[in-house]
Amino acid sequence: MNTPANKSTNVVQYDLIKSLFKAYKQEDPTFAICGWKKTSKKFIANIDDFPDDFDDFRKDFADGLRTRSKGMNWFKMRTGWSKPVKGLTSDRDSKMAWWFEDNKAGAFLTSVQNSNNVVILGNFLYSEGFMDPTRLIQVIMNEYRRMYPTAAPLEAGCRTKQCKQITVDDKKANSWVMAVNQPICVEVGQSQASKLKLLLYKLFNKNPLAKNRPGRYNMLFLPAEDQMHTGSDDTNARQRALRKHKLVIQSLTLVKAHTEEIIQELDKPYQANGSSYTARYYP
DSSP states (O other): OOOOTTSOHHHHHHHHHHHHHHHHHHHOTTOEEEOSSTTOOOEEOSGGGSOSSHHHHHHHHOBSOOOOSSSOOOOBOEEEOSSOGGGGSSSTTSTTHHHHHHTTOOOOOOSOOSOSSEEEEEEEETOOTTSOHHHHHHHHHHHHHHHOTTSOOOOEEEEEOOOTTSOOSOTTTOOSTTOTTOOEEEEEEGGGHHHHHHHHIIIIISOSSGGGSGGGOOOEEEEOGGGSOOSHHHHHHHHHHHHHHHHHHHHHTTOBOTTSSBOOOTTOOEEETTEEEOSSOOO
């Protein structure tokens, strides 16, 4: 975002948020911005409900909203609406895509929808954009519910995320689907982080055969740096694991299916014998 010389950064950002709010209201009259904290009872249902001061809005209704005159400024808001969720994002098939394109902005759903205290738990080695994060997190949630039947529902999500510790040799060849530096990461509410970390290690790292792992996923769980013990041995082991991940994903780009296309979309469903299967799961 570039700030005009005659306007402050805060004014420009606040005007954009208000413009987006008006566009949302035209698409869905029930749209509202809720207080960022789940315990908050504040909300913005009409344009007149916006606080006069930008700092008050940033404190009560946004997470990570900072003053920046250039570059990307990603932040989070809690919203409410009655129409399909996808229709209010910047995805190409969204009815709001035009606004984001005009304003060079983006909006996406966070992977964890029911927690405002989320931590990155770690990455799945040998995973990339060719996998379906929705299917993966559903498999994990099922295992969590089976392991902890009396615990509160798991507040977690999966998404592809750039790993800065993985170097990219050829940026042009590093497509999104087969990007070597974008494994699937798992995020979770802080209070459930310890339980889920131990469960993922047991399910994916202690099972030697992929067919015995949940969902038949042939991958391993690597905790985030702040979720691991500190020390030179752990750091070296982590670097070796990420290097192996990179080599494995690079090798996948050389594997050709009988259709002469690169193998992708392992989780895309297809019909056979009256049932639905995926290339990953066929009993």
